Amino acid sequence: MDKKKVFVITGATGSGKTTVARYLKKHYDMFKVITHTTRTPRSNERNGIDYYFEDQQSMEKLHLLEKVEYDHHWYGSSLEGLQKGWQNHDYDVIVLDTKGAITYKEKLGDQAVIIFLTVSRLNKLAERLKARGDLKAAISSRLNSNEYRRDLTLPRQLKGRAHVIVNDNWKRTTKALDRIMRQK
Numbered sequence: 090m091d092k093k094k095v096f097v098i099t100g101a102t103g104s105g106k107t108t109v110a111r112y113l114k115k116h117y118d119m120f121k122v123i124t125h126t127t128r129t130p131r132s133n134e135r136n137g138i139d140y141y142f143e144d145q146q147s148m149e150k151l152h153l154l155e156k157v158e159y160d161h162h163w164y165g166s167s168l169e170g171l172q173k174g175w176q177n178h179d180y181d182v183i184v185l186d187t188k189g190a191i192t193y194k195e196k197l198g199d200q201a202v203i204i205f206l207t208v209s210r211l212n213k214l215a216e217r218l219k220a221r222g223d224l225k226a227a228i229s230s231r232l233n234s235n236e237y238r239r240d241l242t243l244p245r246q247l248k249g250r251a252h253v254i255v256n257d258n259w260k261r262t263t264k265a266l267d268r269i270m271r272q273k
């Protein structure tokens with residue numbers, strides 16, 4: 090069996106996907122796959138580190154494995170991105186919306202390990218976006234988007250095919266992640 094895997098971190102905005110990806114990169118030597126987006130960078134985000142920031146035209150020229158519209162912006166990931174990581178690492182980690190996670194599971198089967206994040210109280214998500222420093226208008230647009238509502242629950246296509254972590258408490262989350270990694 091191919092030992093190369095991609096860990097797909099998915100869930101609602103503010104649920105902790107980026108934080109979890111950072112933990113897996115640091116503690117399990119995973120390669121963080123950078124995806125492409127047409128949304129504008131946040132003040133602390135850098136091109137080529139957090140995303141490849143694209144415009145409509147440059148986005149259309151890319152050869153992508155999958156592409157989604159999320160809160161009026163486009164996001165997409167490439168097979169080249171995954172393969173770049175697998176050259177020197179057994180494990181890639183990528184942050185995707187739930188639509189992207191379904192595509193990865195369908196296309197890659199057991200090679201894609203899906204981790205779905207949630208929280209027990211939804212108002213925590215808005216609090217976390219504020220604490221992260223997101224602009225008020227961006228938070229409001231995000232929380233009113235159809236994609237935000239959709240990603241609050243595990244899609245039926247991923248039922249029984251994803252690890253679910255309730256990320257209320259960071260220490261407990263790291264324990265759950267370490268448990269998943271021991272199963273590998």
Ligand SMILES: Nc1nc2c(ncn2[C@@H]2O[C@H](COP(=O)(O)OP(=O)(O)O)[C@@H](O)[C@H]2O)c(=O)[nH]1
Pocket residue numbers: 099100101102103106107124125126128155156157159164165166184185186187188189190
């Ligand atoms: N399907 C897919 N989703 C992506 C990709 N890149 C980022 N996303 C998702 O797009 C959504 C919006 O991301 P972002 O604007 O960074 O907001 P955040 O989740 O609040 O940090 C999140 O669910 C990301 O996981 C991609 O290449 N493909």
Ligand SMILES: Nc1ncnc2c1ncn2[C@@H]1O[C@H](COP(=O)(O)OP(=O)(O)O)[C@@H](O)[C@H]1O
Pocket residue numbers: 100101102103104105106107108109217218220221256257258259260262
């Ligand atoms: N378990 C947790 N408890 C408290 N704050 C958290 C926890 N996990 C993540 N955060 C914080 O919540 C904010 C949103 O997390 P982030 O990883 O950016 O979410 P996402 O990528 O899913 O939008 C960040 O400021 C992060 O530091």
